[in-house]
Amino acid sequence: MSPNRIYLPLSQLLQLPQLLLLLGCLVASTRGTCNVCNTVNNLTCYSSTQMQACQPDVLSTATPTDCPSGYVCVSGSSGVLCEPQDSASGSQADCQECNTCDSTQTFACTGTQSFALCLGTPTVQDSVGTCASGYVCNINDTQICGLPADGVMATCSYADDTTTSTTTTSTTAATPSTGSASTYCAAVQSQGKYAVGYNADTTCRQYIYCTLVGGSWVGQTYTCPGAMYFNSSSKMCVTSMPSTCSTSAPTPATTTVAPTTSNPAAYCQAMQSEGYYPVGTDASTTCRQYIYCFLNGGSWSGNMYTCAGNLYYNSASKICVSSLPSTCSTTVASLTLNGVVLD
Structure with missing residues (x-):
């Protein structure tokens, strides 16, 4: 018997895998x-x-x-x-999982109540998702967002959601311009959705979403789908025209096709990349659909498809699956991808 080797009884060797598993669990805990x-x-x-x-x-x-x-x-x-x-x-150290894609590469928590899609990659995409009221984003939650009352705590630190107030030198604050979303959010200094304007045909259908990223305020302008309007009270896109909208506001001479999921070509123009992309978060309708984007003669084109039977489109695996994806959870209030609102 070699003096440099240690031999274990067969009974202990058989128990070694279980011991290693237990040790791994203790380390993970x-x-x-x-x-x-x-x-x-x-x-x-x-x-x-x-x-x-x-x-x-x-x-x-x-x-x-x-x-x-x-x-x-x-x-x-x-x-x-x-x-x-x-x-x-x-x-x-704790609190290092913010802006990190989950194990399925479906999403990443970007704030205590916000998240972004990963689309099957380890990289956070140009996406903004918000949890339903009272819910927080947790990287280990299969529904993306959960309730603290149920023991689901935010993955990101609340320290990153808070801002330091500054002393004002004037009693009247100037209204920030909505022309630049990021400039507007830097002036507002608060996360949330804000109305863009009062024109019933244009700006009344838009809103700016402000979020704090890496200590800096970032804003993006979004357009409500179809013929919907943004309601500044409910912070949602609605079918009825809010009282703040005016039909007498002048309509601009030129209009741009909004990149909605109902217009695959405009949608793919916003994606600027060939591949398969999700359509929405409604479990009974848009969650079963996906859009394939491709270049056609130098211009972006897209085709919309519906998964067969009762299958759903999974944005991470990029295939139709039988189980409901986490992005289709009722805990998700809103979700955008490259500025396109996913219905």
Whole structure:
């Protein structure tokens, strides 16, 4: 028998796979995410460098506490602790999964109540999705958005959703122009949807969606599908004309075809890439459809298809499947892709 080798009894060898699996589970259990309460010491990581007192399955409202300089917040088997950033455990700091595609490469949480599509890639696409009122985005939730009351906590840090208010030097604030969406959002300094104008034929059908990305305010202008109008009160596209819209407003001499899913050519012009793309989020209709985009004589064209039988289109696998995709969840309030509203 070689003195440099250790031999285990057969009974122990047979148990080795189970032991390794158990060890893997224990290691995985030490990895926490943002806002998840660790019951060892009733603390949660509010951000990668902040901790917060909490109760299990309850959204904490306690004032966050900063870790010392050079330390990060880590949730593990010993509870939530501030550990040196350059240590082995420090590299696994919590609150690092924001803007990261989930394991199925379907979506990524971009804020506590917002997400984006990944379209089967590890890269977050030019997409903006919002959770239904009261719901938060969680990278591990099969429905994308869940309720904190059900124990589903936001993957992204609330620290990234908050903004620092500045002291105003004037009692009357100037109304920001909607001509540039990002400039408008930088002036508004608040995430949400905002009406563009009052012209019943044009701007009354549009809205600007503002979101905070990497510490900077970003805005995109969207057009309601079909003949719908944007209602500034409900923050939704509606069929009835809101009272804020005016039919006497002048109509511009030229109009541009809105890139809606009902117009595959305009839709594909917005995508600017060959491939298969989702149409919408309605489980009974648009969730069963997809559009194939392709170049035709130098111009973008598209064809819409419907999955056979009771199948649904999965934007990650890019095939028709029998199970309802997470993007078709009722927890999703709105979803856009490259500026196109998915119905």
